[in-house]
Amino acid sequence: MSEIFHINKLPNRTITHNGQEYLFFSGTAYLGLPQHPNFQQLMVESIHQYGTVFGSSRNGNVRIEVYEEAEAKLAGRTGAETALTLSSGMMAGQVVINWLRGQHTAFVYAPSAHPALWNEPTVALPQLSFAEWTAQLPEQLRTVAPGPVAILTNALDAVCSDYYDFDWLNDLPDHRPITLIVDDSHGLGVLNDGRGIWPQIPRKPNRLSEIRLVVTASLAKAMGLPGGVVFGDINTIATLRQTAFFGACSPMPPAYLDAYLRADALYAEGYERLQKNLLLAEELLLPTGLFRHAKGYPVFFTEDDELYAYLLKNNILIYSFAYPTIADRANTRIVISAFHTLDDIQTLARAVNDYISTKAVG
Template sequence: MTSYYTIDHLPGRTIQLDGQDYLFFSGTSYLGMAQHPAFQALLAEGMARYGTMFGSSRNGNLQLNIYGEAEAQLAAFARAEAALTLSSGMLAGQAVVNWLKAQGFGFIYGPKAHPAIWQDPSTSLPTVSFTDWTDQLPELVAAAATPNVVIALNSLDALCSVDYSFDWVNRLPDGQEVTLLVDDSHGFGVIGPEGSGVGALIPRRANVRLIVTASLAKAMGMPGGVIFADPETLRAIRHTAFFGACSPIPPAYLHAFGRAQALYRTAFERLQTNIARFENRIGLSDRFQHIPAYPVFYTEQDQLYSYLLANRILIYSFAYPTPADKPNTRIVISALHQPEDIEQLGDCLYGKTG
């Protein structure tokens, strides 16, 4: 059984437990931005200008330029048409879902779709494999009870490190309007060209509207969420009561984001180097399930958690999504790790080399 620990400092490449240093291979701070001194300095600069929070509706009669500026930068980063920020990834997903729901759209859910893009709390998700589900999609869309259909899914399976191909988009029926709603919370900043996310990997169809939502609290190191879509769709969402009544992301973070593009590029390159180092160390091991160039390494061997803990290495392992579920055990590589950290992990798993 997994033990739970409490600390009073932000995890980095290491943490302290009972007065001892442990290597930390867990969490979702893939690019290490929350711990990056230069990013923290930019955030302090932003707080000196904007304070800790903007206590107003984004649709109020006094607005801050930083939101429009940062959303244009986020759209450019994601290679998307436009972007709209909210105070969390969950809220970003639900803002889209509520807007679509109000228009009577019918929803088709992918396996393991995140609750952020559920239409209601009792949503039942498919239990088939992703490939089997996509094989059924053309028929499911054609048989939908409503003329406007939403296909809601994750960009990948981050829990078990399984890649999702989007080639099936080209097989969707031509004569039906489809909205493809993709949660890219675990992909934005990490997958796609230069970490731009899933948007660049999805085929475009004239009858398929693409909306991508994401948490910014993972790779991007900011407490907020974002919606990427065409400008008309984002204008409509912005004019809803759901968006108008919610608090915005603190502007200081958007100030920091706009001035941290070089930091993000360097962190992405370092993350890729660290992943490649660990990939080379484990080789073709059947111990891990892993998307190439992705920082999550999933294992069915839950006992690995206790073994590594005894060697002062803490990895991700706890029951998810509810306490009644099987533990999800995985190693997470970040841009913070040093080469010697990767080697020490490899030594514990496979013995010393050379």
């Protein structure tokens, strides 16, 4: 198991541990918003107006307008009809799962589907590649008992940096209603010019009936907000809002959504910086042959776990721990963020090449 780094401030492009400074290439703050002083100042201003929390039901008789304003903006940005925010990405997934469970829906899980979409505390996920799973999915659906079906998947393989092809939707059978639930926590703010996965998923491919699409996401990654969101059609979102699960949970703090409404320039700046950093990282890291990488996505995955220890000795800290449970295999990956400088990435690339040279000599 990798060493645990206990720190007392938010990681930025560097962290300090036991008096030693390390370049930091981990985390999920892809656009660098939590570390951005101007974004932090927006948060301070919003807290002065909205306080730290709204400990009430969104369905109560006192309602704060910023929720609907921010949800309309989030939906408009992605291309969805409408959106609903919750206190976390986990809650966003579970409000959907709880609702579908009440309709006696059959759940069909993709490999590595995020725990936010699980119907039970533990779920036996398919031990197949995503391509193998999609190839056998039409036949599997023909054997599932009659009634509504929910297919649950991630938008991409965020751990191993692989994109998923959604053309398999063309091959799904027409004999039953299908809801596709996609967790886009790592794509929102990053994929498709920041719009996330919504624009590239067909709802009515070669089927007689439309596939109902629901996308859930954490806002705590690229978006830099402690909360979650569900995107969908107007009827589905209205139904979710009327559930006891939604009505009884406290919402995400309104101050954060107020800051989001005023942060367009900072999101655009973060996205532009990330793209520049990614172009350089792809140019310098991919020729090493050490990494698996979905172009345009800020994660470089490697099966060479010894890289972690080598970089650590050279004052560079990358991602390396078991996920999603401590029983899972640790995975090693480099995460590029908007808060990095081009010099940081060049330093990283030199260390990676030194590691490869050291292995070759050894």
